Amino acid sequence: MKRFNKIILPLFMLLVFEAVAVTLWLTKNNIFYLFNFSYIGVSLSLGIFLVMGRYRYARRVVQLLVGLYMLVFLGIIRRENMQIEGFWYYLFTGVFEAATIHYAVAKIFGPLIFGRGWCGYACWTAMVLDFLPYKVPAGPEKKKLRPVRYFTFALSLVFVAALFLSGAGNIERIIFWAFIAGNVIYYASGIILAFACKDNRAFCKYICPVTVFLKPMSYFSLFRIKCDKEKCVSCGKCKKVCPMGVDVTDNSRKRKNATECILCMECVKNCPKDAL
Ligand code: SF4
Ligand code: SF4
Ligand code: SF4
Numbered sequence: 001m002k003r004f005n006k007i008i009l010p011l012f013m014l015l016v017f018e019a020v021a022v023t024l025w026l027t028k029n030n031i032f033y034l035f036n037f038s039y040i041g042v043s044l045s046l047g048i049f050l051v052m053g054r055y056r057y058a059r060r061v062v063q064l065l066v067g068l069y070m071l072v073f074l075g076i077i078r079r080e081n082m083q084i085e086g087f088w089y090y091l092f093t094g095v096f097e098a099a100t101i102h103y104a105v106a107k108i109f110g111p112l113i114f115g116r117g118w119c120g121y122a123c124w125t126a127m128v129l130d131f132l133p134y135k136v137p138a139g140p141e142k143k144k145l146r147p148v149r150y151f152t153f154a155l156s157l158v159f160v161a162a163l164f165l166s167g168a169g170n171i172e173r174i175i176f177w178a179f180i181a182g183n184v185i186y187y188a189s190g191i192i193l194a195f196a197c198k199d200n201r202a203f204c205k206y207i208c209p210v211t212v213f214l215k216p217m218s219y220f221s222l223f224r225i226k227c228d229k230e231k232c233v234s235c236g237k238c239k240k241v242c243p244m245g246v247d248v249t250d251n252s253r254k255r256k257n258a259t260e261c262i263l264c265m266e267c268v269k270n271c272p273k274d275a276l
Pocket of ligand 2: 227231232233234235236237238239249270271272273274275276
């Protein structure tokens with residue numbers, strides 16, 4: 001990360017989002033895309049700028065700016081289901097809009113560039129979970145729970161497929177209510193799990209179906225936290241503050257929990273030797 005100074009990285013992010021915004025605006029002839037991706041791009045760039053300037057609440061500010069926009073404005077007011085069932089729905093209807101574009105940018109191809117930045121800065125589920133008390137896990141990892149994500153992933157697909165196969169009427173309306181119900185379930189299970197596992201991000205680690213896309217794609221991420229071995233004194237502070245259990249001093253892509261990194265920068269902020 002050190003290669004990019006405080007201005008270049010936010011600018012790069014802004015340019016990527018502006019490129020998406022303008023391309024979609026012109027190709028789809030819909031100015032909403034210009035507004036939508038410009039807003040998200042500006043919010044994320046501002047967040048990265050503030051994070052790199054070590055402003056304490058930078059990530060919270062961006063989580064609220066993007067998370068509330070997507071949950072309240074896009075999800076509830078515009079009735080666009082941005083959850084995984086919305087993605088399946090638009091995919092089945094063959095419409096490259098709303099959730100399909102969102103997934104392509106934030107969760108499928110975007111992670112090749114910015115890893116799981118979505119999870120650290122934009123997800124409206126984590127926006128709430130990150131306010132809970134266990135910012136750093138206080139309990140052991142529950143490895144046996146990890147496969148649950150494949151079950152929830154399959155469940156979301158089967159649910160939408162069943163709607164189409166059964167010929168259910170007004171699927172669009174059902175998908176909207178699935179968004180509301182899905183969020184209630186996500187928040188409730190996320191909060192219960194956080195307290196049960198003493199880990200705010202337990203839902204992300206074990207249940208979230210989106211990680212089935214995010215994890216393999218972020219393995220190849222262009223942006224990663226790397227350790228300068230010349231400076232590192234092996235104090236272990238970085239690992240102690242990591243909410244995702246990443247072995248960040250190992251520079252290999254196969255390091256422990258490599259694809260769990262949400263680019264929250266806690267390790268970078270806490271390294272006494274500026275080695276990350
Ligand atoms: S893992 Fe899922 S719930 Fe957690 S931040 Fe990422 S997308 Fe959101
Ligand atoms: S906090 Fe910094 S110095 Fe300490 S182990 Fe991590 S990278 Fe090395
Ligand atoms: S603390 Fe560092 S390694 Fe852990 S998730 Fe945050 S950025 Fe990634």
